[in-house]
Amino acid sequence: xxxxxxxxxxxxxxxxxxxxxxxxxxxxxxxxxxxxxxxxxxxxxxxxxxxxxxxxxxxxxxxxxxxxxxxxxxxxxxxxxxxxxxxxxxxxxxxxxxxxxxxxxxxxxxxxxxxxxxxxxxxxx
Amino acid sequence: xxxxxxxxxxxxxxxxxxxxxxxxxxxxxxxxxxxxxxxxxxxxxxxxxxxxxxxxxxxxxxxxxxxxxxxxxxxxxxxxxxxxxxxxxxxxxxxxxxxxxxxxxxxxxxxxxxxxxxxxxxxxxxxxxxxxxxxxxxxxxxxxxxxxxxxxxxxxxxxxxxxxxxxxxxxxxxxxxxxxxxxxxxxxxxxxxxxxxxxxxxxxxxxxxxxxxxxxxxxxxxxxxxxxxxxxxxxxxxxxxxxxxxxxxxxxxxxxxxxxxxxxxxxxxxxxxxxxxxxxxxxxxxxxxxxxxxxxxxxxxxxxxxxxxxxxxxxxxxxxxxxxxxxxxxxxxxxxxxxxxxxxxxxxxxxxxxxxxxxxxxxxxxxxxxxxxxxxxxxx
Numbered sequence: 001x002x003x004x005x006x007x008x009x010x011x012x013x014x015x016x017x018x019x020x021x022x023x024x025x026x027x028x029x030x031x032x033x034x035x036x037x038x039x040x041x042x043x044x045x046x047x048x049x050x051x052x053x054x055x056x057x058x059x060x061x062x063x064x065x066x067x068x069x070x071x072x073x074x075x076x077x078x079x080x081x082x083x084x085x086x087x088x089x090x091x092x093x094x095x096x097x098x099x100x101x102x103x104x105x106x107x108x109x110x111x112x113x114x115x116x117x118x119x120x121x122x123x124x125x
Numbered sequence: 126x127x128x129x130x131x132x133x134x135x136x137x138x139x140x141x142x143x144x145x146x147x148x149x150x151x152x153x154x155x156x157x158x159x160x161x162x163x164x165x166x167x168x169x170x171x172x173x174x175x176x177x178x179x180x181x182x183x184x185x186x187x188x189x190x191x192x193x194x195x196x197x198x199x200x201x202x203x204x205x206x207x208x209x210x211x212x213x214x215x216x217x218x219x220x221x222x223x224x225x226x227x228x229x230x231x232x233x234x235x236x237x238x239x240x241x242x243x244x245x246x247x248x249x250x251x252x253x254x255x256x257x258x259x260x261x262x263x264x265x266x267x268x269x270x271x272x273x274x275x276x277x278x279x280x281x282x283x284x285x286x287x288x289x290x291x292x293x294x295x296x297x298x299x300x301x302x303x304x305x306x307x308x309x310x311x312x313x314x315x316x317x318x319x320x321x322x323x324x325x326x327x328x329x330x331x332x333x334x335x336x337x338x339x340x341x342x343x344x345x346x347x348x349x350x351x352x353x354x355x356x357x358x359x360x361x362x363x364x365x366x367x368x369x370x371x372x373x374x375x376x377x378x379x380x381x382x383x384x385x386x387x388x389x390x391x392x393x394x395x396x397x398x399x400x401x402x403x404x405x406x407x408x409x410x411x412x413x414x415x416x417x418x419x420x421x422x423x424x425x426x427x428x429x430x431x432x433x434x435x436x437x438x439x440x441x442x443x444x445x446x447x448x449x450x451x452x453x454x455x456x457x458x459x460x461x462x463x464x465x466x467x468x469x470x471x472x473x474x475x476x477x478x479x480x481x482x483x484x485x486x487x488x489x490x491x492x493x494x495x496x497x498x499x500x501x502x503x504x505x
Contacts, residue, residue, distance in 0.1 A: 003436065011436050017502050034466065034505055037430075041504035057504035059428070062436040065502070 003062055004096035010066040016073065018055040019043050022124040029114025031107040038064045038104055042111040044075055044083075046119045051075045051083050056108075063101040067091050067108035075112060083116055127484045130442045131325075131420060131477030132274050132302060137371065138327035138478070144374040145329065148367035156364045157355060167366045174373025178334055181376040182300070182319060183310030190335045190356045191369050195301045196225040197349075198320035198335035199268075201359065202297045203229040205346025206266045206318065207238060210295070213265035215239045217294075219251055219280070220460040222270050225320075226299050227456075230268070239263075248413035249278035249461050257288045264294040271303035271319075275457040275473055276412030277421025279307065283314045290315070295344050301325055301333075305379030306387065306418050311336055317344045323368065327478060328375030332368035335359070390476045391419035393485050397474060398422055400489030405496050411458055411471060420476035425463065429499045431470040437495040441488050444473045 003011075020026045020043040027046065032038045038060030045053040054075035056068035070091055075083050091097070091105035118124065128136075137145075148170060156171045158164025172186070179186040192198045203226065207216060218230050220242050227242070234240040241259045245251055251269060260267060267289035269280050286296040297318035303309050304319075305326035311319055322333035337359065338344050352361040379386075402408055407427035426434065431445040445455075458468035472492070476485065 008436065008439070011433060012439050014498075014502065019504075030504065037465070037469070039503075039505050057502055059503040059505050060430050061432040064430075065433055 003066075006070075006095050007062055007066040007097070010069040011062045014065065014069055016055050016069065016076065017057065019057060020045050020053060020055050024123040024125050025119065026124050027115040027118030027120075028124050029111040029116075029118060031110040031114065032060070034059070037061075038107055040064060040068045040104070040107045040111045042068060042072060042075070042108065042115045044112070044115045044119060046080065046116075049080045051078055051080065056111075060104060061101070063095070063097050064104035064107065066095050067097075067105045068111070070094060071108040071112050080116065083112065086112060126440050126442060127488060128442045129474045129476060129480065129484065129488055130444050131475035131480075132277070132473065133444055133475065134324045134330065135327045135477055136479065137329055138375060138378060140378060141328055141371045141374045145367045145371040148370050152366075154366070156366055157353070167364075170370050171364055171366060174369045174376075177373035177377045177380075178321070181380045182304060182321065182336060183312050184336050185339065187357075188311070188336050188339050190337055190359045191364060191372075192333045192335055192360055193331055193365070194324075194333040195299065195320045195322035197360075198322070198333050199223070199225040199297075199299055200229050201335050201346055201349050202318035202320060202337075203266065203268060204233065204349060205359070206295055206297065206344070207233050208347035209345040210265035213263050213294075215241070215261060215263040215265060217241045217243065217256070217259055217264055217267040217289075219243050219245060219269055221245050221249055221273055221276075221278075221457045222268065223274055223299055223301070226268055226270065245460050247462050249273060249276050249411070249457070250413055250416065251280050251285065253281060253284050253288065256285055260288055260292045260294055262292055264289070264292055266295045266297055268297040268299070271298045271300040271309060272307065272418050273412070273457060274302050275455055276423045276461070277302070277418035278412045279303065279416045279418065282316065286315045286317075290342070302418060305376070305383060306390075306420065308383070311338070317342060318346070323372035323375055326375045326379045329368045329371040332365050332372045334372070386478065387419045390480070393476045393480055393482065394420055394422050394474075396482060397476070397485040397489055400486060401492060404489060404493035409467070411461060411463065420480075422474040422476075423471060424474075425458075425467045425471045426496050427467075427470070428503055428505075429470050429496050431472065433499055434470070434472065434492075434495055437499065438491060441491055443488070444475070445469070445471060
């Protein structure tokens with residue numbers, strides 16, 4: 001599988017890997033299962049209407065790592081409105097993912113949306 | 126970039142390239158041109174190479190049919206032998222064979238042949254009792270690879286061939302990975318057909334050979350390619366003279382250096398295995414260690430996606446499963462009973478002529494780093 005430079009740099013020198021400590025302003029979302037081959041977790045911390053921090057963890061292929069990394073990158077520093085508008089199509093386009101890898105972009109977006117919803121529901125504490 | 130993928134292919138040895146070069150330009154004759162000196166020179170060079178290739182596998186030179194590679198040799202042996210034995214209707218092979226054996230078998234199954242694909246044990250080895258039980262007087266051909274391209278496991282070829290012959294079946298082996306790496310002698314093993322290729326033994330791509338037994342037992346194959354009757358009528362087409370000359374030189378070098386090379390690559394393999402085991406928890410070696418190609422190591426790491434591992438090893442060329450099926454779990458590892466996760470989390474190291482101790486030390490350290498990083502990244 002050949003990947004774009006956008007994927008490779010995120011796999012080889014990943015940024016924003018990790019989890020955020022639980023808190024009322026922190027949300028966490030998990031998408032995928034081990035049986036499916038990919039599990040993506042995204043955590044966000046929200047202050048007012050801004051996502052002030054985003055972290056990710058992934059078990060899966062390079063495309064899954066790059067997708068979660070890119071989504072965390074886009075989330076951090078953006079508004080909630082921008083965060084909710086993120087789509088898998090944007091991830092696929094930015095990373096130039098092949099068709100058979102699109103589902104990992106959808107997982108990253110699903111984990112992000114779950115994390116945002118989790119903050120709205122009172123966070124992880 | 127460190128190259129540790131010598132089961133996929135090998136670089137052309139400088140001595141091989143030197144031998145080949147005149148046959149692209151000054152000595153460009155067609156080996157089938159019998160009327161002039163250009164043709165004679167080409168033909169002489171091909172026959173010298175045929176002797177060199179034959180010597181590497183203990184064959185007579187007339188037993189060697191040059192092909193475009195091992196895939197063609199496998200197709201010729203399997204389909205050709207099947208077509209030559211219309212009185213029988215059964216073929217036997219093994220689940221861990223290369224696709225260049227499994228796919229021709231599948232084609233023949235589609236055409237009405239009964240094909241038995243035997244499983245292997247957890248070490249990747251064929252059970253001779255199971256093999257004996259499935260071969261009957263209806264079996265035309267048994268095909269078992271000498272050494273596996275992913276896990277390097279060496280099958281009991283002599284014993285398997287004897288079981289085939291006991292029921293009057295012919296025996297073919299895909300010997301691509303074994304030849305030049307471990308002793309392989311068609312007479313000692315008593316095989317009827319053997320597929321080999323140049324590019325796994327530091328020769329050029331695009332040239333291989335099929336050994337077809339001519340003495341002791343009558344075997345036959347029907348040609349797949351017609352048009353001129355080259356290569357005893359088994360493989361028509363103008364011969365790839367530079368490639369064949371390169372194959373011959375590569376075979377001669379491999380024959381001369383096999384003992385030293387095997388000892389050196391095995392020492393490096395064990396150095397790599399030791400360093401990986403010492404620095405990386407949760408590592409499993411896939412396939413038998415005691416019946417294995419000296420330069421092969423195939424390992425899985427718990428809790429790591431093999432593809433992400435491979436991509437993260439940005440300055441080491443290794444392989445995850447077979448090169449042509451990298452996106453899928455390896456059918457070889459699945460046949461050993463590995464879970465899909467573990468099969469996908471495998472790395473194949475192929476140590477070769479140019480590999481140094483520094484290379485394997487670096488690779489072991491890098492793999493340990495990346496495995497640790499990927500595990501830390503995992504949410505499960």
